[in-house]
Amino acid sequence: MANNHHGADQESRVAVLVDCDNTTPEILEYALRVVAQFGRVVLRRGYGNHTTLANKWQEALVRLAFTPCLQYQYAAGKNTSDIALALDAVEALFDERADTFCLVTSDSDFAYLCRKLRERGATVHIVGEAKSPDALRNASDQFFEWVKPEPVVEQPQAASKAEAAKPDPTKPVAKQRPLFVVEAVALLAADSSEGKVSVGGLGSYLKRADPSFSPKKYGHSGLLDMLKTYDLLKVQQESGGHWTVRLASTVN
CATH class of the missing domain: 3.30.420.610 (LOTUS domain-like)
Known part of the structure; x- marks a missing residue:
């Protein structure tokens, strides 16, 4: 299926799969803006353990309509989320639910998944942080580097009663x-x-x-x-x- 960035009768179907244990929720809105150019996002999933999903990621996943995919750690130090993400990606490709994938991660362990998806004809984009190694960047069709924005400090302004009043709908x-x-x-x-x-x-x-x-x-x-x-x-x-x-x- 040919990709068409500007819409067509048959748009690319995009899966956005997030390695929540490996990155920050702030990256998510940037990732969605990036992949919107490639087609219609049909799968939004965030993978992580209970601590990750129940705390810092909960607000972002709910607000941006992602399905949380909870993976319990069966043994200390073992990360089962990576395997779950990889299996779901391959399953979505074989079921023809998605032909374009956006992996949100900086973990080089996903480089092999990227290569396998591309061998099967899928397009793979990665959104990651500066720490992402070359092995991961080069395994994708396109790598988008997210840079943490500088905090904006707003000067407090004294609002008058008139300014604080509700706007006139007329x-x-x-x-x-x-x-x-x-x-x-x-x-x-x-x-x-x-x-x-x-x-x-x-x-x-x-x-x-x-x-x-x-x-x-x-x-x-x-x-x-x-x-x-x-x-x-x-x-x-x-x-x-x-x-x-x-x-x-x-x-x-």
Whole structure:
């Protein structure tokens, strides 16, 4: 099955399998944004022991609709989660439930799984941290390195009573330009030979990355109207009548 990043009659089916014992919950939203360009996510599973899943991972797995896959440790120091993840990945491939896999891990033990999946025709992406060894990076079709973001310290501001009051529903919503739209264009355009992406393809990607996404939520009548307000983006109509968008910095 051919991969189509911008949607098609037959989209790639993506499985996102997370080695929770080996990484941090903060990586999960980044992983979902990355894989949204490759197709429809049909499997979301997080693997770990009781301590991992019941504590630091519980909030993220629930909020992002992942199925927790609890693996008890049968002996001290033994990790059964890796075997469970690998077996589920092979089973999903053979059952034809998924043809594209995103493994969220920095553990080189998964390099062999990556090679076996690819031998069977699957596409394998890995989202990992800087500590990921070359043996793991090179076993995938594409490796995405997650870097822990620097904490943002906001200066406290004294809000007046008027500002603290509930917004007036009769007033139009102020137009906003969220940065994640620019990040989405940069991600998709980087995979394009012309450095641009169709507005329709961008819309499909944004919906996959965040099912609740709507330009109206940010005060815009539609996605094209929204994109035209960005200084960092350049929108243009092509000869065929469709619209494309690229980063303004890439325009000659």
